[in-house]
Amino acid sequence: MEKYRIDPSKGLEFGLYTLGDHILNPETGNRISAQQRLKEIIELAKLADQAGIDFFSVGESHQDFFTTQAHTVVLSAIAQATKNIKIASSSTIISTLDPVRVFEDFATIDLISNGRAEIIAGRASRVGLFDLLGYNIHDYEDLFEEKFELLQKINEEEVVNWNGQFRAPLKNAKILPRPLNGSLPIWRAVGGTPTSAIKAGFAGVPMFLAHLGGPVSVFKRSIDAYRSAAENNGHDPSQLPVATAGFFYAADTTLQAQQETYNFINEGMKLTNGRGFPKQHFAQGSDPRNVMNIGEPELIIEKILYQHEQYGHQRYIGQMDFGGVPFDKLKRNIDLIGTKILPAIKKHTAKK
Amino acid sequence: MKIVGLSGSKVGSKTRTAMDYTINYINENYPEADVTLIDLKDYDVQFSDGRNFLEYEGDTGYVARTIMEADAVVIGTPIFQASIPATLKNIFDLLPEQAFLDKVVSILVTAGSSKHFLIPEQQLKPILSYMKAQIVQTYVFIEEKDFYRKEITNEDILFRLQRLVEDTVSLTETYQKIREAKEAQYGF
Numbered sequence: 001m002e003k004y005r006i007d008p009s010k011g012l013e014f015g016l017y018t019l020g021d022h023i024l025n026p027e028t029g030n031r032i033s034a035q036q037r038l039k040e041i042i043e044l045a046k047l048a049d050q051a052g053i054d055f056f057s058v059g060e061s062h063q064d065f066f067t068t069q070a071h072t073v074v075l076s077a078i079a080q081a082t083k084n085i086k087i088a089s090s091s092t093i094i095s096t097l098d099p100v101r102v103f104e105d106f107a108t109i110d111l112i113s114n115g116r117a118e119i120i121a122g123r124a125s126r127v128g129l130f131d132l133l134g135y136n137i138h139d140y141e142d143l144f145e146e147k148f149e150l151l152q153k154i155n156e157e158e159v160v161n162w163n164g165q166f167r168a169p170l171k172n173a174k175i176l177p178r179p180l181n182g183s184l185p186i187w188r189a190v191g192g193t194p195t196s197a198i199k200a201g202f203a204g205v206p207m208f209l210a211h212l213g214g215p216v217s218v219f220k221r222s223i224d225a226y227r228s229a230a231e232n233n234g235h236d237p238s239q240l241p242v243a244t245a246g247f248f249y250a251a252d253t254t255l256q257a258q259q260e261t262y263n264f265i266n267e268g269m270k271l272t273n274g275r276g277f278p279k280q281h282f283a284q285g286s287d288p289r290n291v292m293n294i295g296e297p298e299l300i301i302e303k304i305l306y307q308h309e310q311y312g313h314q315r316y317i318g319q320m321d322f323g324g325v326p327f328d329k330l331k332r333n334i335d336l337i338g339t340k341i342l343p344a345i346k347k348h349t350a351k352k
Numbered sequence: 353m354k355i356v357g358l359s360g361s362k363v364g365s366k367t368r369t370a371m372d373y374t375i376n377y378i379n380e381n382y383p384e385a386d387v388t389l390i391d392l393k394d395y396d397v398q399f400s401d402g403r404n405f406l407e408y409e410g411d412t413g414y415v416a417r418t419i420m421e422a423d424a425v426v427i428g429t430p431i432f433q434a435s436i437p438a439t440l441k442n443i444f445d446l447l448p449e450q451a452f453l454d455k456v457v458s459i460l461v462t463a464g465s466s467k468h469f470l471i472p473e474q475q476l477k478p479i480l481s482y483m484k485a486q487i488v489q490t491y492v493f494i495e496e497k498d499f500y501r502k503e504i505t506n507e508d509i510l511f512r513l514q515r516l517v518e519d520t521v522s523l524t525e526t527y528q529k530i531r532e533a534k535e536a537q538y539g540f
Contacts, residue, residue, distance in 0.1 A: 127403045137401065258540035274406045274420060275448055279535045 001314070004185040004206055004241050005086070005118075011350030012308050014342055015055025015317035016048050017090040017245055020068025025324040026267035032324075034067045040327050041068065042077050047331060049082040051338030055317055056082075057090035057120065062129035065271050072105040079113035087113060090245065090317070091122030091189040091208070095143040096133040098167065099151040100175055107179045115180035120208045121148050122189030139166070148188065152205070155183045187243065190222065197222040201229030204240065211246045211291045213281055219244070219291060220310050241314040244307065247285075247292050248318020249325075250336040254286050254295035260329060261294055261320075268323025293318055297340040304341075305348055353384070353524055356422040359391040360429040360440030366462040368393070369502050370494055371428040373510065374460060377517040385521070388422075390415055392439045400445035408446065416446045424456040424524040425485075426516070429476065431461060431468040436476055444479055452485035456527060458520040459491035460513065462499075469493055486527050488519045 001008055018041055024031035032040070045056040056078065060071040068074050071089055078087050087109065092102060102119065110117035123144045124130075130137045146164050154160055154175045162170040187208045188200040200207040207226050211219045227237035247265065251257035266276040285292030286299065291307065293300045293316075304316055320333050355378060359371045368391055378387050395411040405416040419425060429436050444451075457480050461472050472491050480487050492513055498506035504513075 125404075126407060128407055137403070255539055258538070262540045273448075274404060274417075275450070275453075278453060279538060279540075282540075283538045 001239060001241055003183070003239075005115075006185075006241050006314050008314065009351040011346045011348075012304070012313070013054040013086075013243075013315035014304075014337070014345055015057065015086070015315060016044070016053060016248070017057040017059065017317045017319050018044070018068070018321050019059040019061060019090070019319065020066050020071065020074070021061070021268060021272065021322055021324075022067035023065050023264075023268050023271055023322075023324040025326060026263045037067050038074060040330075041074060041321075042081055043327075044321070044330055044334070045078040045085065045087070046081045047334045048337075049085040051334050052342060053085060053334070053337060055086040055088065055315060057088040057118075057317065059090045060093050061126070061272075062132050063126060063272075065268075072102075072109065075117070076105075076109050076112060079109050079116065082113070082116075084116075086116050086118060088118035088185075088187075089120050091120040093124045093129060094121040094147045094151055095123055095140065096129050096135050097147070099147050099154060100167075100170075100173075103151060103154045103175055103184075104177070106184055107175075107177045110179040110184060111177060117179070118185040118187065119151070120187040120189050121151060125191070135166075142166075152186060155186055185241075187241075190226075194222045194225040197226040198229040201226035201231075201235070201237075201240075202233050204230055204233065204235035206241045206243070208243045208245060211244055213247070213277075213285055213290065213292050215289050216291055216307055216310050217289070223311050223313070242311060243315035243317065244291075244311065244313055245317045245319065247294055247322070248300070248320045248333075249294045250297050250300055250333050250341060252296060254299055257295045258282070258286065261325070264323030264325050266323075297336050297344075300341055301344045304345055308345075308349055353382070353424065353521070354386045354422045355388070355424045355426065355520070355524075356419055357387065357389040357426045358419065358428065358440075358443065359389070359393070360427060360443070361432075361437045362393045362439055363432070363437070364430060365502055366494070366496075366499055367428045367430050367460075369499065370460050370462055370492075370504065370509075370513065371426070373504060373513050374426055374428070374517060377514050378521070381517065382521055388418055390418060392443070397439070397442065397446075399442055405447055405451075412446065415443065419443065419447065420451060422455060423528070424458070424520050425452070426458050426460065426520060427476070428460045428462070429472070431463040431471050434468065434471060436471070441479075444483065447483070449482075450484045452480060452483040454527075454531060455485055456488065456520060456524040457485040458488035458516055458523075460494065460516060461491055462494045462496075464496050466495060486523065488516065488523055490516070490519070492516050 022037045058071045127137045160170045160173045187206040189208045190196045230237045249257050249261045270276045359368050398412045498509045
């Protein structure tokens with residue numbers, strides 16, 4: 001775990017993430033400018049850092065209603081604005097980027113931030129960026145696997161010799177700068193299904209598992225499959241961190257939390273995915289067995305601890321800004337996390 | 353209420369003829385309904401390649417988005433080789449998994465043989481159920497002999513199409529009310 005900068009004795013890490021969506025507030029009909037949204041994301045990271053939150057990450061989506069396409073630039077600003085919080089991508093679409101440039105960017109962010117940068121590499125849930133950046137969607141799988149492997153190789157070896165299908169060969173190439181402590185934690189982003197988790201386990205890389213809604217027990221299957229695939233392929237699962245990512249929102253009561261999030265998530269999903277979030281499913285989200293961490297702080301604490309007990313994971317990160325949630329509400333959430341949720345999670349999960 | 357009539361084949365005229373009757377009944381009896389007819393013969397729809405439906409362009413994007421925005425879909429389909437035509441299956445493949453959640457879907461079928469009667473029951477309904485449609489259970493099965501030169505000559509078919517339209521509209525209204533009442537209880 002040390003290689004991935006995780007100290008299990010400190011308990012479950014708690015983080016926040018944003019996809020960098022830029023959506024009008026469905027309740028006022030107004031949309032803040034892209035500039036304001038970017039500044040608010042940086043400010044949010046700063047507040048998260050001050051509240052003692054462990055981790056903050058920013059996603060990359062090249063389509064309408066998003067504003068952090070240049071996510072490494074945003075992360076660099078966050079690196080400068082913060083002191084202790086770990087910073088990462090959620091995720092970097094490695095398939096359509098050059099792993100050399102990605103590594104250069106993140107190693108630089110790692111130096112600026114004094115060793116706090118990590119990469120979460122994913123495959124994209126939408127395909128517009130393939131056209132935009134000049135790739136063929138039919139190479140979806142192969143692009144990801146080849147480029148992810150190259151990224152890992154660059155991370156492990158300072159001088160790289162490499163040949164592949166989608167990039168010019170590297171001959172004794174020195175990839176610089178190097179990260180502060182030799183290498184970066186690089187995670188593989190995984191959607192809901194065990195198939196993709198098995199691939200991550202087989203490769204022996206840390207897994208970031210997205211879970212927006214549904215029972216904990218279903219996502220546990222993916223985590224179990226990940227660990228057993230790792231073990232079967234000669235990796236030690238106890239050395240491989242697992243993180244989960246999903247909806248988060250705290251308010252004084254669970255009903256208030258639902259009232260303050262439902263429209264945002266529903267309308268945001270409609271714009272970015274074409275389908276809303278069914279109210280019935282959202283209502284079931286408050287069940288302690290459901291992964292959705294939306295509710296009063298006591299419920300969220302109960303849920304996160306239950307998830308930790310079931311998954312044995314090292315990090316949970318929550319998405320609370322999706323769909324144009326106003327900034328004052330996000331600040332209120334940071335307060336509740338810092339004063340109630342984070343202390344309780346650490347108290348129950350840290351080794352005494 | 354947005355209703356889409358989907359004529360699911362590029363071949364022949366019978367399904368389109370039956371769809372035209374159906375659309376006319378809707379327009380005559382429910383003038384407030386917003387009705388769109390999509391005859392796949394008129395569109396150049398590509399095969400599904402797995403992307404989100406919002407990311408298709410041109411005719412493919414138009415057809416997928418129009419269906420997704422509907423409250424009710426009346427599907428008209430012929431039966432080819434003892435199954436639904438590939439053009440229609442492709443539409444389902446273009447859409448997300450739960451595309452018909454909170455939508456009512458009804459079916460009219462044209463077929464060259466009465467041997468095909470159970471094909472919608474056994475092949476089309478399972479797809480619609482999987483995609484979470486509220487299905488109007490009774491479909492209208494129309495045979496070759498019910499047509500004469502692009503007209504439906506069997507009056508029984510005309511009455512059944514009228515009932516299909518009535519059932520589609522009243523189920524859509526009812527389902528909407530049920531859903532609203534249920535959602536009001538959540539308080540958010």
